Amino acid sequence: MSLLTIEGMEAAEMSRLLDLADGFVEVLDRPVPKVPALQGRTIGMLFYESSTRTRMSFERAAKALSADTMSFTPSGSSVSKGESLKDTALTVGSMGPDLLVVRHGSTGAPWRVAEWTGLPVINAGDGAHQHPTQALLDCLTLRQHFGSIDGLRVAIVGDIRHSRVARSTAQAFAAMGASVTFVAPTTLLPVDVNGWPVTTTSDFDGLISDLDVVYMLRIQQERGGGDVFPSIGEYVTRFGLTRRRADRLPVHTMVLHPGPMNRGVEIDPAVADGPRSLVTKQVANGVAVRMAVLFDQLSGAGSR
Amino acid sequence: MIILQGGTVFGADQGVADVAVENGRVVEIGAVSAGPDDRVIDCTNAWVGPGLVDVHVHLREPGQEWKEDIASGSRSAAAGGFTTVVAMPNTEPAVDSGQMARYVHDRGIEAGVVRVVPSGTISLGRAGKKLSHIDDLWAAGVRIFTDDGDSVADAGLLRRAMEYIAELGGIVAQHAEDPGLAGHGHMHEGAISSRLGMIGLPSMAETIIVERDIRLVELTGCRYHVQHVSARATIDVIRRAKAAGLPVTAEVAPHHLAFTDRLVESMNPVAKMYPPLRSDEDVAALREGLADGTIDCVATDHAPHSAHEKDVPFEEAPRGVIGLETAAGAINTSCALPMEDFFDRMAVRPGQLLGLDTGPLAVGSRADLTVFDPALTWTPETFVSKSANSPWIGHELTGRVRSTIFDGQVSFQLGEDAP
Known part of the structure; x- marks a missing residue:
């Protein structure tokens, strides 16, 4: 199950994710702020727009859950050689990630990536549309x-x-x-x-x-x-x-x-x-919330 | 002899009759007995009328043959029941000279399954700055002049084009879209564009250009044709112009009669075209305008793009959808016109725009004929066109062309040329 939009999400579902995030706020407060919850899982990150906080926040969240990340940014990549979003998504998808985090300047791009790859996708911002x-x-x-x-x-x-x-x-x-x-x-x-x-x-x-x-x-x-x-x-x-x-x-x-x-x-x-x-x-809460969402997608209720 | 047997014939006192074709002409309408050498085409439960005419298609040749070429587009047209199509001049290079127009015409003759009528640009290179080679285009048979794909934004240039083309008796056709108001819009401006965060292309961008152009029609007397009208307010403007006796005509595309901007919520670029899919009230007004004749004809704006070009995010996708093979079924599905109006809007009036002798069938009529079954249901999946960017894939249509006769020859037969 992907997280693409906040539209239509009910208060109870949001509260459930926020409760989960509260737990990760506590984790991040520990002397060793890391749990093995997603050990062995790999998260692919496709950021087609420049981003500091969101990209680093997802990376920090993934690592605090002991997941591996593979990051893609268009500059200096196959995109500068003319590769399409679809081909890049399929390429990254073929390397075996369990989930993709996608940011793109065009509305709906994360939906298309989910459709093309069949992988769960977290929308990390699409155009002027959504940023759940x-x-x-x-x-x-x-x-x-x-x-x-x-x-x-x-x-x-x-x-x-x-x-x-x-x-x-x-x-x-x-x-x-x-x-x-x-x-x-x-x-x-x-x-x-x-x-x-x-x-x-x-x-x-x-x-x-x-x-x-x-x-x-x-x-x-x-x-x-x-x-x-x-x-x-x-x-x-x-x-x-x-x-x-x-x-x-x-x-x-x-x-x-x-x-x-x-x-x-x-x-x-x-x-x-x-x-x-x-x-x-x-900004600090962003890490906890992304931990909650990643955890939920890959081993919690959202993964079913 | 070809005998179209047992259909409801447009022209034969609206009754069931056989139509016999020989040497490129209709030679008999009535009860025709078939000889051993005659080809009999079963037309039971179908309408038999003049071949459909589409005054707005993009055949992409020369320059973008991976999307479509004149031969493949011709076969696609025949599969949709068309016997005449007008090729838009926004090729690469653009059709702005007689030589280019002759090339398009000749390639159509070579393909040989539909009459390909070239149109020519209004401005040189379609750049909106200087007049194209209008006399040269006219001499090569061009009757419709358009910079389709872009509006002629410069009113001074359009005035000069209208003055010049009015003397020749040609038609100025406008892709009405004020560039300032249209901006970088990707879809209809409204509640859905607002929710999706996409820049909208307001209806007013179309209406305001048509309002302006009609002032120039008053001034110049030039015949003026509004391409792919999409907005309710534009229809009101056209209705008023016609009431005032101005030589104004209009076309509507099947997709604008069938879909609204809700289709964009799928995020699938198959819902992207200019003008964009608009609101429910626009669709209702377009259907009403087509039914009451304010809108003269249906034109597909057949705009092929290959799969890899449309397999991108919506905002990055090229504009346009194909439409030739689905047009008749789509119009029947969304508008359910009676037979007379169906052929009037899809063959007779668009033919008249081109000076063709289209009308109810009679002995001696040119044997450009379409056999349309208004009750046959089907769901488009594959296409004769090189491209498959159709919004109707997976949508059931009621009504399908079973046979097309072009210049006395069968140019399409359902079951033989398409499944």
């Missing part, structure tokens, strides 16, 4: 801090249109009972969010005193779509989490960011490093 382990690590982070996600008021702010994080995390938060608001200019909102469990606004200041969580997103210039706002300066004025704006947040409100951050654009450095920030916690 990010959604789970964000849920874990909120659950740890607030005790429960149910009833939290969350604003996801910034480039929603080009964000797979927003698409995945908003659905997960909403499934766990949070009320989610997308905050962005129209040009950075998805064209049609009818039926999504979210409300939308372009008035960040209007809701800033009524939030428990502010989730900031980076402007994804690499996903194209043309000019989407007049200038960085104007964007920061309306949608940046500046120090002044952060000062208006309720005292208990926490700040998340999936990284990489553009300091001084969507988030002020003082806020990113300040007491409200859960950013490093997110």
Whole structure:
């Protein structure tokens, strides 16, 4: 069974994975943070987009479970010689991995890899579509801090249109009972969010005193779509989490960011490093969540 | 003599009759008794009418023969009941001169199973900058001019093309897609593109170009044909233009009448084509427009791509689907037109666009004929075309072409030329 999307995953299933992740948080706290759970299993990693935290996080997770990894990145590989995704997937698949972790710039690529290879696939981000382990690590982070996600008021702010994080995390938060608001200019909102469990606004200041969580997103210039706002300066004025704006947040409100951050654009450095920030916690939880997902896929309930 | 026996004949007072063919002509309609040397084709339960005409196919030759060539595309057309196809000029090199048009025409004659009518580009090299060799193309028999694959975005260039082509009596056919609005869109812009995180290609990109072009038709009087109309709002624009008496025609592709953007949720690039599959309300409006005649004809936009080209992630895949072999069955399945309208939209009116003498069958008619069984169910799996990028694989269709007669000869017989 692959993990391709958070769409349609029920709260009980997410909670089960988060409980599993809690156990691995404890493992990672040990003097020797390693268990033999996946000894002898091999995980193939196909990362077609540049990635630091997600790729390293999966590698760290695999190794903490004693699994072997084989990594593939397109630069300096057969891809630069013109090999197709299908051929690369079949090649890597033939080397005997038990599971593939796939990141790709195009929507649906992990689905296609699963179809071609017949192997379980974890989607580590496809285009602007889905990033399910990010959604789970964000849920874990909120659950740890607030005790429960149910009833939290969350604003996801910034480039929603080009964000797979927003698409995945908003659905997960909403499934766990949070009320989610997308905050962005129209040009950075998805064209049609009818039926999504979210409300939308372009008035960040209007809701800033009524939030428990502010989730900031980076402007994804690499996903194209043309000019989407007049200038960085104007964007920061309306949608940046500046120090002044952060000062208006309720005292208990926490700040998340999936990284990489553009300091001084969507988030002020003082806020990113300040007491409200859960950013490093997110990264740490990413390892535990990926351990949970890998374990679940290869020897837990998800493998059946 | 070939005798098409016992079918419902389009033209014979709409009744059951035999049709006898000799020397490239229909020689008798009625009760025909077969002699020992005659070939008898059983047409029981089938419609017998004029050969189907497709004004929009990509035969890929010259330049991309691994996808299709004029011979394989011709056989694919015959298998779909077509006796005339218009080859789009976006080959490599593009058909922007008489020499290129003659090449396409001559290769069609060599293949010999369907009439291949070349179309020519509007702009030189299909680059959208300067006029193509319009007079030269006209002299080589080109009647439809188009930069299909791309819109003629420059209104000034299109105006000059229309003024020039209007004098000749030709047709300007437009792939209507405003490049600015279309952007790098991969699929219909709407709820599903939003959910999938793919850049959308809004309906308005089509409608706005047709609105603009109709102003140029008013100015120039040029005959104007909207290719593969896909959006409800565009049909309203065409309806108004026709009501105003402007020389405007339109075609619709079978896939736009059958599928919506929900097909993209499969992530399979077989659902990728431009214009993209749109919404339920667009499909309903297209069916209505075809039924009431606002849309003049069905055209497949047959666009072959080989398997390895489509075996990639959706956003990286080339655009287009094949359609010749499934068109008649697909139209019958999604629109269930009565026989007269079926032949009107698939043979008579597209033929008239080309100046062909298509119409109800009569003694003396050219023996380009199609035998279509409207009740035969089948599920497409394999194709005569070199390519198999069809969205209908695995979908049951009701209605299939059983025989095709081109220029008095059997060009396709179900059971012999296809299983």
